[in-house]
Amino acid sequence: MHLRKNVRMSSYCILILLMLHFTWLFPSRSLSNDIDQSLQDSLGYAQINRTCMTKTEKPLAKPLVIFITGASSGIGRAAAILLAQQGHRIYAAARRTNKLQELRQYGVTPLTMDISSHSDNVNAVDAIITQEGRIDVLINNAGFGVKGTVEDLPMETARHQFEVNFFGLAHLTKLVLPHMRKNKSGTIINVSSVAGKIFIPLGAWYVATKHALEGWSDCLRIETKDLGIKVVLVEPGYIQTEFFDASFDASQEHAITSEYKVFADAFTAFTMNPKTRKNASSPMGIAKTIAKIIKAKKPKRRYASGKMAQSSILLRRFFGDMPLERIWSYLIKR
Numbered sequence: 001m002h003l004r005k006n007v008r009m010s011s012y013c014i015l016i017l018l019m020l021h022f023t024w025l026f027p028s029r030s031l032s033n034d035i036d037q038s039l040q041d042s043l044g045y046a047q048i049n050r051t052c053m054t055k056t057e058k059p060l061a062k063p064l065v066i067f068i069t070g071a072s073s074g075i076g077r078a079a080a081i082l083l084a085q086q087g088h089r090i091y092a093a094a095r096r097t098n099k100l101q102e103l104r105q106y107g108v109t110p111l112t113m114d115i116s117s118h119s120d121n122v123n124a125v126d127a128i129i130t131q132e133g134r135i136d137v138l139i140n141n142a143g144f145g146v147k148g149t150v151e152d153l154p155m156e157t158a159r160h161q162f163e164v165n166f167f168g169l170a171h172l173t174k175l176v177l178p179h180m181r182k183n184k185s186g187t188i189i190n191v192s193s194v195a196g197k198i199f200i201p202l203g204a205w206y207v208a209t210k211h212a213l214e215g216w217s218d219c220l221r222i223e224t225k226d227l228g229i230k231v232v233l234v235e236p237g238y239i240q241t242e243f244f245d246a247s248f249d250a251s252q253e254h255a256i257t258s259e260y261k262v263f264a265d266a267f268t269a270f271t272m273n274p275k276t277r278k279n280a281s282s283p284m285g286i287a288k289t290i291a292k293i294i295k296a297k298k299p300k301r302r303y304a305s306g307k308m309a310q311s312s313i314l315l316r317r318f319f320g321d322m323p324l325e326r327i328w329s330y331l332i333k334r
């Protein structure tokens, strides 16, 4: 009886601590201990630039051939620069050629491609294999998030979300696997999201792609384990990138009922609030996690990293769905 009371008390304490942690989400809170994100970002990149130019790293005995998608901005760009600076041979892919060209100064080779295009994927892998003869690391990072309610969003929008975030990634992986299998070695890093573990209002299709990616990657890991191929998931939290600008705000365009419109407006106001966005982590943190995975002999199966990642996953794991649902309902009132 006494023990049960103690367990309940400790659970409440942990819940309160987690709720306090979540208060960063509230735009009205004091920002005294927050570093200005744009400053933090520019510091992050400046740090890489400085290291690139001044630090003469010992050349790697065998640089790895790394193929990274979604490298024209955000996490992918930061990872491409960091890994190039560490001496690896980087092939960086995305649709925006002009943004990719900027990476040449770091020794990165740009590859223009749309991951939802079958032929683009084939051409990109062929180009790397022709040049290098192998791909040691595939970083599946390209992605975007469509926002909108299930009822409002057209099925073609939902399908495109899956084409980019899931089937495009799966196709690329299938193209790279035979080469890794031949070499009996390779690492596949799938950039999932905290949304692969929790749920977000108006994010049903995005959340579905990331939940799918989690399960798919776990199955793939078992299949390739004895072939020398590692499969690792990265679950970023809230990261300051172009993600929220690039995300197609279908919630506005396709809101068909007044109830959803009010909900969509509340969510957009919340996510676009500069104070909320200032609280996001730097993409450099995720880039460092990726670099750590590549170095590790025995990487973990998944790495939750960045603002809110571990706390929200723990919150759901230990307390179920209710607290998260309550937090979202509080933040996004109709």
Ligand SMILES: NC(=O)c1ccc[n+]([C@@H]2O[C@H](COP(=O)([O-])OP(=O)(O)OC[C@H]3O[C@@H](n4cnc5c(N)ncnc54)[C@H](OP(=O)(O)O)[C@@H]3O)[C@@H](O)[C@H]2O)c1
Binding pocket: 069, 070, 071, 072, 073, 074, 075, 076, 093, 094, 095, 096, 097, 099, 113, 114, 115, 116, 141, 142, 143, 144, 145, 164, 191, 192, 193, 194, 195, 235, 236, 237, 238, 239, 240, 241, 242, 243, 244, 246, 283
């Ligand atoms: N930011 C966050 O808070 C957050 C949190 C959890 C997970 N993530 C995940 O992290 C990954 C990287 O996102 P980010 O935050 O760095 O956002 P970002 O700055 O918008 O970068 C997304 C990248 O994906 C590329 N991309 C988008 N659609 C593409 C397509 N059809 N074909 C090829 N490339 C495409 C974009 O390049 P182009 O537009 O030039 O093609 C861009 O380089 C995504 O998978 C995202 O789901 C982000």
